[in-house]
Amino acid sequence: MNKPKIRTILLGCLAANPGLTVLLAVSIVSSIVLELLPPLLLGHAIDILTDNVMLIAGLCFGYFGLSAAAGVCRAAREALVTAVGGKMTHALRSAMSRKLSRLPAGEFVTGTSGSIAARFTSDADAFEEMFSSGIVSLLTDLGTVVGMTVVIFTKSPGLGMILIVVLPLLFLFTRRIQKAMLSAHEQNRRAIAKVTGFLPETVSNIRTIHVFNSERFAEKRYDKVISESYAAIEKTNFYDAIYSPVILSTSAAVIGVMMTLAGRQGLFLELFGITVGTAVTVISYVGKIFSPLESIGMEIQTIQSAAAGIRRIREYLALPEREVPAESPAEAAYKEKPQMTGAVPAGQKGPVISLRDVSFSYDGKTPVLSHFSMMVEKGERVVLRGRTGAGKSTVFGLVLGLYTPTSGSVTLAGRNPAALKPEEKRQLYGCVEQSFHPVMGTFRDQITLGDNGISDSQCSRALAVVGLSPLAAHLDEPFAPERLSHGQHQLLAIARAIVTNPPILLLDEITSGLDSATEKTVMEALRRAASGRTVLSVSHRALAGSGERVVFVGSAETEMAPGTAVE
Ligand code: ATP
């Protein structure tokens, strides 16, 4: 399967919402144009007035109308940006979530699951922020600055040239101030974190401080961190205080220079000579041009900080995926008529579970299983034994298709377990792990795992088998773990495993951590649940009298003769 690319996902999302995309583009362009028009109209009106012509009412209405339209357009753009940004982030999160189901199980046990969660939360949020407060605003602000410069150029080439020199210098100055402010803010955050950590530490150590007479020492340390915070705040105040005056003085100076030169004769008149109306337009532009310039700096900042999150999302989407080998024609034929309730598929020949000459390693270096073979025939009970860390749970992972063997082959009901479709899995096997993993929702959801195809009577039957019949009356109630004991959780896990009446049960040390009385109840429930099924388990307990066969995993990899009873 092709790994998803961020660009493809986002373009796909824009293509899927053509109306919104076009509206957003129109609103960006209109915001820029509407920002430029009112000063032009104002200039025109003043020229008319200075020519002693009566001001036409339409011009006045036009000016106010355009100003109002600019506001409406800005609001519409904000709304559209939020809508499109939300849709894009949704598309991105959906692609990430599809990716999640294609990741190999190993990805979640090597300590990266926390960082994967961060991809879905902070990194995806950073993307949304970048779109709504970064890219679109940047485009609008750049368009406004360029548009204003072009208009000023056509009205007064001399002023245009001054601006072309001044604007980049002011932009560099703005970025410098913004960077310095950001680093001062960070410094302050670090100092505040120290202060907040320092207070509870001092209070909890107050006895020691008194006993050892170290009040002065504590005071000095507190003084130090609080001074760091103070110094950082001072710095931000300083930059804040100098920024606005510099910008305001510069724009005043630009206007002053322009006006002075406009009054001169000769070349200056050609370059700077303007009507009163144009002067008003140009002054209005100069007053307005610095605000988008400042925003551009902040937008670049937002895009830069989001870029790291987007890079992490890109890396996540590029993670290697589980290999799902193409299925054989026999498998495809089998899939077409899944009739597996209660028994291993009719017509299936050979062992129900087979591992042939399987070698496996998690990290590609340390072998966990080497040339391990094991067959479980239909209706058999097989128990895996071996010292801790021998690889028993690993065998389960292989049988469940979570891991792919380095060499050798693993089949479940004659098929490659990794190639099973999600909906087929529960029809084929039920799996109970060492501890119960609840899902959000009702008691029913704990059993059905959200599968609406499972009826209430199936749930009740499964609960009856494990001796939890009273729960059947509470299926619609929210799941409350405190209402069940540890053992009852395991019984619920067994009910979850057998509710679809699968022909195969896989049980990994399900009674570990239970006291002996509870263990007896669980084993009893298990005996009932195991009846008529093929069972592969890891257990130190035998299902007494059930004719189990023991398979050793690890150094004593010797398979005992079928039918060898334990105990
Ligand atoms: P126990 O009886 O303690 O449950 P086990 O026989 O089930 O042990 P496994 O969990 O299969 O043992 O582990 C076999 C070996 O593989 C161990 O050495 C373990 O450290 C290693 N191992 C298990 N899971 C992983 C993993 N996700 N990544 C890397 N190594 C792993």
Ligand code: MG
């Ligand atoms: Mg284990």
